[in-house]
Amino acid sequence: MLRLEARPAPSQRMALLSPLIAIAVxxxxxxxxxxxxxxxxxxxxAVFFFEPLNGLRATSEVLLKxxxxxxxxxGLAVCYRANVWNIGAEGQYLLGAxxxxxxxxxxxxxxxxxxxxxSLTLVLLCGVLGGMFWASIVALLRxxxxxxxxxxxxxxxxxxxxxxxxxxxxxxxxxxxxxxPQTRTFDASTWLPPLIERTRLHIGFLLxxxxxxxxxxxxxxxxxxxxxxxxxxxxxxxxxxxxxSRGALWLALGVSGGMAGLAGAMEAAGPLRxxxxxxxxxxGFTAIIVVxxxxxxxxxxxxxxxxxxxxLIGGELAxxxxxxxxxxxxxxxxxxxxxxxxxxxxxxxxVRGARKVVAG
Amino acid sequence: xxxxxxxRLELSGISKQYPAVRANDKVSLRVGPGEIHAVLGENGxxxxxxxxxxxxxxxxxxxxxxxNGEPVRVSSPAHARKLGISMVYQHFSLFDTLTAAENVWxxxxxxxxxxxxxxxxxxxxxxxGLDVDPQRxxxxxxxxxxQRVEIVRALLTNPQLLIxxxxxSVLTPQAVDKLFVTLRKLAAGGCSILYISHKLDEIRALCQxxxxxxxGKRTGVVDPRQEDNAGLSRLMIGAxxxxxxxxxxxxxxxxxxxxxxxxxxxxxxxxxGTELKAIALDxxxxxxxxxxxVSGNGQQELLAALSGEDPRAAAGSITLLGxxxxxxxxxxxxxxxxxxxxxxxxxxxAVPTLSLAQNTLLTRTAAVSxxxxxxxxxxxxxxxxxxxxxxxxxxxxxxxxxxxxxxxxQKFIVGREIDAKPRLLIVAQPTWGVDVGAAALIRxxxxxxxxxxxxxxxxxxxxxxxxxxxxxxxxxxxGRLSPSMPVAEATIERVGEWMSGLWPQAGATAEGANHAAA
Numbered sequence: 116m117l118r119l120e121a122r123p124a125p126s127q128r129m130a131l132l133s134p135l136i137a138i139a140v141x142x143x144x145x146x147x148x149x150x151x152x153x154x155x156x157x158x159x160x161a162v163f164f165f166e167p168l169n170g171l172r173a174t175s176e177v178l179l180k181x182x183x184x185x186x187x188x189x190g191l192a193v194c195y196r197a198n199v200w201n202i203g204a205e206g207q208y209l210l211g212a213x214x215x216x217x218x219x220x221x222x223x224x225x226x227x228x229x230x231x232x233x234s235l236t237l238v239l240l241c242g243v244l245g246g247m248f249w250a251s252i253v254a255l256l257r258x259x260x261x262x263x264x265x266x267x268x269x270x271x272x273x274x275x276x277x278x279x280x281x282x283x284x285x286x287x288x289x290x291x292x293x294x295x296p297q298t299r300t301f302d303a304s305t306w307l308p309p310l311i312e313r314t315r316l317h318i319g320f321l322l323x324x325x326x327x328x329x330x331x332x333x334x335x336x337x338x339x340x341x342x343x344x345x346x347x348x349x350x351x352x353x354x355x356x357x358x359x360s361r362g363a364l365w366l367a368l369g370v371s372g373g374m375a376g377l378a379g380a381m382e383a384a385g386p387l388r389x390x391x392x393x394x395x396x397x398x399g400f401t402a403i404i405v406v407x408x409x410x411x412x413x414x415x416x417x418x419x420x421x422x423x424x425x426x427l428i429g430g431e432l433a434x435x436x437x438x439x440x441x442x443x444x445x446x447x448x449x450x451x452x453x454x455x456x457x458x459x460x461x462x463x464x465x466v467r468g469a470r471k472v473v474a475g
Numbered sequence: 476x477x478x479x480x481x482x483r484l485e486l487s488g489i490s491k492q493y494p495a496v497r498a499n500d501k502v503s504l505r506v507g508p509g510e511i512h513a514v515l516g517e518n519g520x521x522x523x524x525x526x527x528x529x530x531x532x533x534x535x536x537x538x539x540x541x542x543n544g545e546p547v548r549v550s551s552p553a554h555a556r557k558l559g560i561s562m563v564y565q566h567f568s569l570f571d572t573l574t575a576a577e578n579v580w581x582x583x584x585x586x587x588x589x590x591x592x593x594x595x596x597x598x599x600x601x602x603x604g605l606d607v608d609p610q611r612x613x614x615x616x617x618x619x620x621x622q623r624v625e626i627v628r629a630l631l632t633n634p635q636l637l638i639x640x641x642x643x644s645v646l647t648p649q650a651v652d653k654l655f656v657t658l659r660k661l662a663a664g665g666c667s668i669l670y671i672s673h674k675l676d677e678i679r680a681l682c683q684x685x686x687x688x689x690x691g692k693r694t695g696v697v698d699p700r701q702e703d704n705a706g707l708s709r710l711m712i713g714a715x716x717x718x719x720x721x722x723x724x725x726x727x728x729x730x731x732x733x734x735x736x737x738x739x740x741x742x743x744x745x746x747x748g749t750e751l752k753a754i755a756l757d758x759x760x761x762x763x764x765x766x767x768x769v770s771g772n773g774q775q776e777l778l779a780a781l782s783g784e785d786p787r788a789a790a791g792s793i794t795l796l797g798x799x800x801x802x803x804x805x806x807x808x809x810x811x812x813x814x815x816x817x818x819x820x821x822x823x824x825a826v827p828t829l830s831l832a833q834n835t836l837l838t839r840t841a842a843v844s845x846x847x848x849x850x851x852x853x854x855x856x857x858x859x860x861x862x863x864x865x866x867x868x869x870x871x872x873x874x875x876x877x878x879x880x881x882x883x884x885q886k887f888i889v890g891r892e893i894d895a896k897p898r899l900l901i902v903a904q905p906t907w908g909v910d911v912g913a914a915a916l917i918r919x920x921x922x923x924x925x926x927x928x929x930x931x932x933x934x935x936x937x938x939x940x941x942x943x944x945x946x947x948x949x950x951x952x953x954g955r956l957s958p959s960m961p962v963a964e965a966t967i968e969r970v971g972e973w974m975s976g977l978w979p980q981a982g983a984t985a986e987g988a989n990h991a992a993a
Contacts, residue, residue: 124878336851338843341836351823354784355815356837357806 119464129462134408134415137455138422144450154437162436163429163447175314177424179386183208183378185323185420187402189330190374192411196334197367198347201253203268205399206275207246207375208382213279214245215380216390219305220287220298228304238305238384239377246376249275250368258361264368272399280392287390297391307385319381323420326374327413334413343367375399401427404452423448481544483508483667484529484636489538491524498524499535500691506636506684511658511668513678513699515711516688517910519880522671525688526638529669530562531555543635561629562638567621569613571747576609579628592631599630603657614747618771619650626657637661638669643677647769648938648971655681673711675704687711712911724925724946726762731797733899733930734758734781734813739792741780749773751780754956756932756949758899763921763931764959765945767938767970773954774934775818778903781932782815783808796898809838812898816889818907820881824888827877831869832858834876835891857894865890866916882909889917893924900924901932906940918944938970952976 142160149159167177187204194201218241222234249271256262289299307317333340342358343366353360387394405423409415430444486504498521506512516522527533531549540547542558549555569578576593583592593609600607605623613621622642629637643651658681662668672678678685678699685699687710695710739754751773758764768774779785781793783805793801800808817823825834832854842853858872865886869879876884892900905921906914921944925931935941941948948965950957950973957978
């Protein structure tokens with residue numbers, strides 16, 4: 116018989132090892148799943164863990180997909196550390212894409228060609244503001260009426276999708292687009308420049324790394340970030356110290372909404388270059404898994420963003436290479452989160468064999 | 476029936492190992508029928524674990540329990556009650572919105588109907604002189620009355636052994652005397668009583684036998700009436716407590732007060748809170764003003780209004796060094812020189828999961844640059860210096876606050892605030908749950924701070940402590956504050972009377988009675 120015994124103090128080592136254990140266990144379960152589906156497990160795992168990194172082009176696609184995941188997850192990490200549960204980053208991402216894409220579209224439609232730095236700044240800034248605006252609705256309802264930010268932020272995702280649909284089916288539809296629900300392609304002056312020639316990877320990835328560094332500074336070196344986390348860890352201590360809980364709520368939602376909005380604008384001005392009803396493939400939800408696999412730590416989030424991006428691309432490859440449904444990647448994401456939460460138990464408990472003899 | 480001479484309860488060689496600590500180490504205990512037996516020890520000595528073992532809430536790793544001579548294995552509190560063991564916890568477990576009778580009824584098996592329970596309560600209450608009205612909702616009862624409900628609930632099962640955990644910490648001195656009368660009556664009827672406490676006077680007044688625990692081990696069984704304080708302290712902490720020299724305050728009574736409170740009234744923030752009514756109070760540089768009172772009489776509300784955690788006070792009601800701070804937040808007040816040590820250390824005075832170094836940042840911001848960035852080295856250094864100066868037992872500045880014992884964390888928090896060189900220091904329960912040595916250190920530091928010219932306001936439920944360190948005393952009762960009396964003129968009886976709200980001119984506004992007014 117095995118039993119769990121509470122540790123006197125949480126294990127730092129286990130806190131770092133737990134995500135690695137979770138990845139290993141998930142891979143093992145994935146192999147079992149492949150075998151059950153009649154596929155070669157080794158080949159199956161290779162599709163998820165090797166092929167996405169095989170060659171420059173494949174790797175650049177992984178980093179491209181990781182970029183919005185990392186940016187959204189960084190904002191969410193700040194938010195969750197403040198104990199504010201924004202799970203509607205997807206909606207804030209969409210609004211960021213609408214606002215940033217809207218700015219690019221407006222420049223394009225009016226034939227305004229600005230220097231690249233200026234037009235990109237405008238587009239990305241609009242994206243940030245769009246995401247912030249969407250998150251501020253959540254903050255307002257929580258602040259004024261004590262409405263659950265979990266429910267409100269989630270519900271606003273569906274509203275945001277309808278906003279996108281309305282615009283691309285209606286006023287923003289490309290007049291020369293054969294009635295397809297999509298906008299015009301933005302003018303080249305608003306595109307994010309490529310980071311590596313002949314790949315789709317754009318400088319947004321550098322921005323994501325920069326954002327990770329800034330987030331680290333904010334979390335661990337700024338007094339404002341400290342105050343925010345105290346509010347999340349011990350509200351009474353925050354009151355005692357004199358940190359405003361309302362300020363923390365607005366700041367947490369503002370940062371996470373702004374980051375999600377930035378990710379949305381970067382997708383619009385990056386690989387997409389136009390708006391369609393399908394500008395998101397659930398990145399805002401996948402980012403939640405990234406946050407937790409990354410331990411709410413900027414460095415961990417960068418690594419977890421790349422990992423989850425590999426799983427997303429692996430899912431697409433599994434479709435073409437193995438003839439398996441794309442839903443497989445969602446299954447693995449879910450598995451990873453559940454296994455991670457389970458292995459987190461080891462941070463606070465250790466496994467012991469039951470003692471037969473009472474120690475004397 | 477067991478033969479005469481058989482102890483009611485006999486424990487031998489009880490041990491209980493927790494992951495980090497050996498809470499009980501081969502502890503033995505013998506309680507005779509009708510005996511009132513004290514279990515004395517500091518916080519963390521293993522008293523609570525031992526009681527939980529007897530009451531079946533914790534299973535010992537080894538050792539034997541005999542009840543009326545029979546070896547038993549107490550598997551659960553329900554089993555304990557069936558055997559005839561009842562316990563009254565230090566923290567009550569009553570539902571505020573239910574009546575006393577309903578609360579008692581909930582804890583019984585379902586053989587009795589509610590009206591019958593109410594009747595039994597009245598019977599038991601009158602038999603032991605416990606004044607309890609079964610029909611009153613619990614939230615309207617005072618803390619002493621709630622305790623009586625708990626005791627009646629324990630007595631309804633006709634226990635042969637009653638365990639009381641620190642029962643007097645919530646009572647006025649008069650109520651303590653009343654409780655003792657009840658307990659002696661119970662013992663005379665044959666019920667054995669285990670009385671857990673760290674107050675030596677009470678144990679001497681009530682108990683015939685006393686088992687002393689230190690660090691999980693039994694250090695002695697004595698007749699407390701034959702021992703002096705020094706002897707009991709030696710058993711309890713292994714040394715005599717250092718004596719505290721209280722010098723006269725050098726405060727100038729004509730000087731402007733550092734803190735001045737006038738006509739502070741505050742509606743309660745939650746339904747079961749206490750409303751503050753026309754509080755008036757002055758604290759001058761170089762004096763310690765104490766506030767006595769039974770818990771739940773408005774101390775929490777007053778402290779929150781003074782610290783700024785509750786900034787609802789009317790403008791002009793709280794003045795610090797001549798400037799109105801009534802509506803300022805806690806940080807603004809702290810910047811003006813007001814520091815505060817709250818009653819709850821974990822979760823309020825310190826963030827449990829953060830390191831001691833990070834916890835200094837709650838109230839100390841010297842290491843924060845004007846741009847809002849934290850310099851890690853000075854933060855570490857500050858924590859290290861507090862740890863050294865206040866003899867905090869901790870794994871260094873990086874140790875999480877929750878890894879410290881209550882007493883050590885209290886030393887750290889008090890040290891953090893004293894080290895800030897405040898103009899006014901407000902301390903709630905400075906030595907609550909702190910061992911005797913640490914308590915002496917903390918009191919000594921507060922006196923040194925006073926002599927250095929700081930104004931101190933101390934709110935405590937321990938009268939002995941207030942008598943020891945205060946220069947003037949107020950009493951708080953039902954949200955009103957009494958006028959102050961010099962501590963030299965204060966007696967336990969007088970303060971006890973005031974604790975019930977019976978001070979001269981209690982009806983008039985306290986402001987008129989305060990000699991510092993005008």
